[in-house]
Amino acid sequence: DAGITQSPRHKVTETGTPVTLRCHQTENHRYMYWYRQDPGHGLRLIHYSYGVKDTDKGEVSDGYSVSRSKTEDFLLTLESATSSQTSVYFCAIRGPATEAFFGQGTRLTVV
Amino acid sequence: DQQVKQNSPSLSVQEGRISILNCDYTNSMFDYFLWYKKYPAEGPTFLISISSIKDKNEDGRFTVFLNKSAKHLSLHIVPSQPGDSAVYFCAASSVGSARQLTFGSGTQLTVLP
Numbered sequence: 001d002a003g004i005t006q007s008p009r010h011k012v013t014e015t016g017t018p019v020t021l022r023c024h025q026t027e028n029h030r031y032m033y034w035y036r037q038d039p040g041h042g043l044r045l046i047h048y049s050y051g052v053k054d055t056d057k058g059e060v061s062d063g064y065s066v067s068r069s070k071t072e073d074f075l076l077t078l079e080s081a082t083s084s085q086t087s088v089y090f091c092a093i094r095g096p097a098t099e100a101f102f103g104q105g106t107r108l109t110v111v
Numbered sequence: 112d113q114q115v116k117q118n119s120p121s122l123s124v125q126e127g128r129i130s131i132l133n134c135d136y137t138n139s140m141f142d143y144f145l146w147y148k149k150y151p152a153e154g155p156t157f158l159i160s161i162s163s164i165k166d167k168n169e170d171g172r173f174t175v176f177l178n179k180s181a182k183h184l185s186l187h188i189v190p191s192q193p194g195d196s197a198v199y200f201c202a203a204s205s206v207g208s209a210r211q212l213t214f215g216s217g218t219q220l221t222v223l224p
Contacts, residue, residue, distance in 0.1 A: 031209050031210070033209075033211060033212075035214075040216055041216060042115075042117075042200055042214035042215050042216040042217050043155070043200065043202075043212075043214040044214070045211050045212070045213075048208075048209050048211055049209075050209045056208070056209070058211065090154055090155070092212075094209075094210065098143050098145075098160065098204065098210060099145055099157045099160055100157070100212055101157065102147075102154035102155045102156070103154050104152075104153060104154050105152075105153070105154050
């Protein structure tokens with residue numbers, strides 16, 4: 001199994017509150033990604049990083065920000081959570097190979 | 112506009128028979144294709160991949176076929192086993208943009224004993 005850990009695994013939060021999800025890797029891989037999974041949509045890319053302090057937007061980046069201050073950590077922040085951000089969030093990492101490896105996921109519910 | 116499409120949300124197959132999962136794509140810049148398998152409450156796990164310079168890649172019971180002219184790929188599982196029951200996602204990537212993956216919506220495979 002790839003050394004990738006997401007925290008928390010489950011979270012319930014109220015509309016309008018800030019939320020930060022953490023992805024931690026022990027593989028020293030350069031690339032890290034945040035995806036969300038929703039019924040009927042598969043996995044959609046939110047943001048990705050290609051190095052420390054190097055990040056870029058994905059397909060569904062509105063309402064999300066990210067930070068990568070260390071190789072091993074990639075944080076996803078919802079500045080003001082909305083019900084439309086209720087989803088399962090997956091972090092992925094990729095080294096020189098083309099396939100990405102995924103974490104266990106974080107189930108976020110915004111009430 | 113979905114660039115990667117899996118038109119069958121579900122598929123049921125008898126144990127021991129072949130499972131064929133299909134995927135279509137529209138972006139001609141995609142040059143690498145992957146299949147992931149996902150069990151409930153777990154992250155997707157990488158299954159098999161194929162480069163656009165090939166038309167077939169095999170790994171044990173799993174074979175992926177790529178038809179570039181039709182922009183179509185398929186995953187064959189032979190023989191199917193009950194443990195193969197999961198959601199299968201097709202994904203594609205291209206050079207650049209950190210090789211981000213674009214996923215299809217998934218196909219739920221159920222293998223009946």
